[in-house]
Amino acid sequence: MSRIPPPMAMLAELTHRCPLACPYCSNPLELEAQERELSTEDWTRVFAEAAELGVLQLHLSGGEPATRRDLTDLVRAAREAGLYTNLITSGIGLTRRRLEELDTAGLDHVQLSLQGMDAELADRIGGYKGGFARKMQVAGWIGEIGFPLTLNAVLHRQNLHQLPRALEMAQEMGARRIEVAIVQFYGWAMKNRAALMPTREQAREAEALVAEARESLKGKLVIDFVPADYHGDYPKRCMNGWGSVGLNIAPDGLVLPCHAARTIPHLEFWTVRDRSLREIWYDNPAFNAYRGDDWMKEPCRSCERKAIDLGGCRCQALAIAGDPAAADPVCVKSPAHAKMRAMAEAFNAEGESAELTYRHYA
Amino acid sequence: MIAQGAIPVIPRGVRLHRDAVRDRWVLLAPEKTIALDEIGHAILSRIDGRTDFTTLIDRLAADYAAPREQIAPDVSGFIEALAERRILEVA
Ligand code: SF4
Ligand code: SF4
Numbered sequence: 001m002s003r004i005p006p007p008m009a010m011l012a013e014l015t016h017r018c019p020l021a022c023p024y025c026s027n028p029l030e031l032e033a034q035e036r037e038l039s040t041e042d043w044t045r046v047f048a049e050a051a052e053l054g055v056l057q058l059h060l061s062g063g064e065p066a067t068r069r070d071l072t073d074l075v076r077a078a079r080e081a082g083l084y085t086n087l088i089t090s091g092i093g094l095t096r097r098r099l100e101e102l103d104t105a106g107l108d109h110v111q112l113s114l115q116g117m118d119a120e121l122a123d124r125i126g127g128y129k130g131g132f133a134r135k136m137q138v139a140g141w142i143g144e145i146g147f148p149l150t151l152n153a154v155l156h157r158q159n160l161h162q163l164p165r166a167l168e169m170a171q172e173m174g175a176r177r178i179e180v181a182i183v184q185f186y187g188w189a190m191k192n193r194a195a196l197m198p199t200r201e202q203a204r205e206a207e208a209l210v211a212e213a214r215e216s217l218k219g220k221l222v223i224d225f226v227p228a229d230y231h232g233d234y235p236k237r238c239m240n241g242w243g244s245v246g247l248n249i250a251p252d253g254l255v256l257p258c259h260a261a262r263t264i265p266h267l268e269f270w271t272v273r274d275r276s277l278r279e280i281w282y283d284n285p286a287f288n289a290y291r292g293d294d295w296m297k298e299p300c301r302s303c304e305r306k307a308i309d310l311g312g313c314r315c316q317a318l319a320i321a322g323d324p325a326a327a328d329p330v331c332v333k334s335p336a337h338a339k340m341r342a343m344a345e346a347f348n349a350e351g352e353s354a355e356l357t358y359r360h361y362a
Numbered sequence: 363m364i365a366q367g368a369i370p371v372i373p374r375g376v377r378l379h380r381d382a383v384r385d386r387w388v389l390l391a392p393e394k395t396i397a398l399d400e401i402g403h404a405i406l407s408r409i410d411g412r413t414d415f416t417t418l419i420d421r422l423a424a425d426y427a428a429p430r431e432q433i434a435p436d437v438s439g440f441i442e443a444l445a446e447r448r449i450l451e452v453a
Contacts, residue, residue, distance in 0.1 A: 054383035084390040109392045148375030176448040
């Protein structure tokens with residue numbers, strides 16, 4: 001295998017605790033209890049190790065990272081390590097005072113998630129009454145303090161029609177960027193596939209709308225868009241390559257090549273409690289399992305697109321095709337592609353009547 | 363081309379960073395890391411939020427002994443491309 005490059009970005013899942021109950025939550029079915037979360041000291045060490053290893057960008061995520069009482073200390077530790085520090089939050093749990101403390105601690109950027117674009121829908125999707133009003137208040141404080149802001153919205157069958165409003169809101173709030181992702185099905189979201197999966201037409205419409213808005217908002221608002229892959233012909237490049245650009249740390253300290261990697265049962269992941277991040281990145285067999293392309297089978301092995309998409313998502317290959325080394329079933333060349341299509345259509349057909357199954361952290 | 367008196371600004375949330383592990387300079391921005399070559403670094407390290415475009419070109423021309431009219435379009439293009447991605451601002 002060619003030389004392994006050092007990682008560029010790290011996602012620190014500080015906690016699984018969260019006041020919201022989004023049906024599309026991508027966290028695993030089994031949530032980590034608070035007692036198992038890494039301590040302030042653990043994270044401080046991990047941030048320093050990450051910077052030394054080559055990580056430049058740190059994303060503080062969850063769950064809701066604001067449920068960590070030591071969030072400000074963690075931000076300070078991250079900045080002291082030299083990391084560009086981004087907070088990914090629903091806004092719930094942030095007060096003006098806390099935001100000011102985060103500002104002093106050196107927080108570089110805030111990414112605020114939207115569950116819906118009006119109170120009625122947002123509170124229903126987030127499963128949290130008053131959440132939208134609170135978020136709007138937090139957005140105001142973010143603007144007043146002057147944090148650079150990115151909005152992020154997960155779109156699905158029930159809120160996709162509000163995409164134009166999301167773009168307006170981003171401009172009203174003074175956001176520089178918005179990330180729009182069509183829902184992906186990992187973790188809890190699997191339970192809600194029927195209720196959430198957008199139809200093919202909806203997905204197409206969203207793509208056209210984004211293309212248009214990118215033109216008209218050039219220089220004003222940057223739009224990052226993650227299309228729905230289950231309606232596509234070729235898979236997306238997942239995580240920019242397994243173990244090549246980024247890594248995730250779960251609340252208990254387990255280091256993962258991607259958010260959903262735990263679903264692959266034969267891989268043994270290591271924790272920062274026992275080893276250095278460097279050792280894990282370079283030597284953990286789970287990280288090496290799908291690096292490069294030696295692991296590929298047909299049709300990927302001889303495919304001319306393999307350098308483009310790297311065979312797609314390993315977790316999706318496992319979930320649908322039953323083998324993490326198979327081609328991502330989104331791909332038209334995958335033997336499981338027909339099954340994937342059929343599943344998407346079946347979920348769509350059921351969609352009208354499907355009810356949401358909320359995720360509650362209890 | 364950027365107007366003579368316009369002032370390029372590196373906004374909050376964007377910063378130059380020495381990437382010691384890879385022995386290079388990068389520009390860190392929300393969800394983006396931009397690797398800089400020597401010229402990119404020369405331009406960005408002279409953007410201080412006060413210097414206008416004309417003065418910036420003067421300084422680069424002097425420091426690199428290059429003709430103004432030759433570098434101005436390149437520098438302008440570099441800044442404009444970043445401004446379009448909302449990584450730089452031109453005030
Ligand atoms: S419930 Fe919603 S806000 Fe909470 S972790 Fe899951 S997706 Fe994020
Ligand atoms: S066969 Fe494999 S490499 Fe080729 S396009 Fe499909 S998933 Fe990508």
